Amino acid sequence: MEQRVEKEGKNRNATEKGLKKRRRKRKIRRRIVDTHKVHLCSDVPEGVSPCITKYWYQRYNLFSRYDEGIEMDEEGWFSVTPEDIAIRHAEKSGNGLVIDCFSGVGGNAIQFAHLLKVAMLCFSVPMLLQWCCHVIAIDINARKVGYSLNNARIYGVEDYIDFIIGDFFLLAPLLKADVLFLSPPWGGPSYIAAEKFSLQMLKPKDGYSLFQVAQKTTPNIIMFLPRNVDVNQVEELSWLSSPPLEVEIEENYVKGKLKGITAYFGDIAYG
Numbered sequence: 001m002e003q004r005v006e007k008e009g010k011n012r013n014a015t016e017k018g019l020k021k022r023r024r025k026r027k028i029r030r031r032i033v034d035t036h037k038v039h040l041c042s043d044v045p046e047g048v049s050p051c052i053t054k055y056w057y058q059r060y061n062l063f064s065r066y067d068e069g070i071e072m073d074e075e076g077w078f079s080v081t082p083e084d085i086a087i088r089h090a091e092k093s094g095n096g097l098v099i100d101c102f103s104g105v106g107g108n109a110i111q112f113a114h115l116l117k118v119a120m121l122c123f124s125v126p127m128l129l130q131w132c133c134h135v136i137a138i139d140i141n142a143r144k145v146g147y148s149l150n151n152a153r154i155y156g157v158e159d160y161i162d163f164i165i166g167d168f169f170l171l172a173p174l175l176k177a178d179v180l181f182l183s184p185p186w187g188g189p190s191y192i193a194a195e196k197f198s199l200q201m202l203k204p205k206d207g208y209s210l211f212q213v214a215q216k217t218t219p220n221i222i223m224f225l226p227r228n229v230d231v232n233q234v235e236e237l238s239w240l241s242s243p244p245l246e247v248e249i250e251e252n253y254v255k256g257k258l259k260g261i262t263a264y265f266g267d268i269a270y271g
Contacts, residue, residue, distance in 0.1 A: 052074055056077070062082055063107070070151050073143065075185075076104055076147065081107045081224055085252045085254065085260065085262070089108055092268055093112060093179045093268065094268050094271060096177070097134050097136070097179070098112045098178065098179045098181060099138065099180050099217075100137045100183075101138055101180055101184075102139060102184045106148030108183065110151060110155050110157055113135045113155075114155060116160050117160055136161070136162045136175075137162070137163050138166055138171060141165075145165050169213060172213050172214070172216065176217065179218060180218055180222070182214060183223070184205075184207075185202070187202075192227075192228060197225070198233065199230065207223075207233070208240070218266070219245050219266035220266035221263075221264075221265040222264055223262065225262070226260060227259060231249060246269035246270065247269055248263070248270050249264075250262045
C-alpha cells in the first residue's frame with residue numbers, strides 16, 4: 001500500500017514537472033512570435049499594406065535602387081521580376097528589338113534597356129549589333145506604365161524604351177520583334193497554394209492561347225513563370241510550332257530561394 005502511494009506520488013510529480021516544461025516552451029514560443037510582430041511593425045513604414053509586408057522586406061531584391069524613388073502599386077510588389085533574374089533574362093535575350101508584353105512596373109524592361117545602354121557606352125558599332133537594339137514595354141494599365149516610366153528614369157534608361165498603354169492581344173497582329181518577353185499575371189500570391197501551377201491559370205488568357213499569339217510575332221520567346229509551374233506543360237508549348245521549337249527551362253534563385261521558372265524558346269534557347 002505504502003509502495004503504491006509512493007509510486008503515485010512520483011507519477012504526479014513527474015506529470016507536474018512535464019506540464020511546467022510544456023508551459024515554459026509555449027511561453028517561449030509566444031514570446032518569439034510577439035517579438036517578431038513588434039519587429040515588423042517598427043520597421044515597415046506607414047501606408048504599407050499588410051499584404052505586401054514580406055515583399056517590402058525584399059525590396060532591394062526587386063529594385064536595388066529602391067530608395068531613389070521607385071514606385072509600385074500593390075500588385076507590382078508581388079508581380080515584378082526580382083532584379084537579378086531580370087538581368088539574367090536580358091543577358092539571354094540576344095540582339096534586336098525586345099518587346100515586354102506585360103511590362104507592369106518595369107522590372108524587366110529596365111534591365112533589357114540597361115544592357116543596351118551599357119553596350120552603347122562600351123562597345124563599337126559592330127559589337128552593338130550583337131546586343132539588344134531597343135525595348136518596347138506594353139501594359140494595359142496606364143498607372144503601371146507611369147510607374148514603369150518613373151522607374152526607368154531612376155535607372156537612366158527611359159530613352160531606350162518606348163512605353164505603350166494597350167492590350168497586347170489587340171496589338172499583337174501589328175507587332176514586329178526579335179524577342180518577346182512574357183510574364184503575364186499569375187493570379188496573385190495565391191498561386192503558390194497549387195501543388196502544380198497549370199498554364200491555364202495564367203491571366204488574362206491561358207498559357208497555350210498566349211503562346212500561340214506570341215509565336216506569330218517571333219519564335220524567340222522568354223516566359224517567366226511560377227516556381228511550381230507544370231514543367232511538362234511548358235515543354236508542350238514548343239510543339240505548338242512546326243517544326244517544334246528548341247526550349248530551355250531554367251530555375252531562377254535569389255539568395256538560395258527558388259523564385260520562378262524561365263523558359264527560353266527558339267534561337268535564344270541554349271544560347
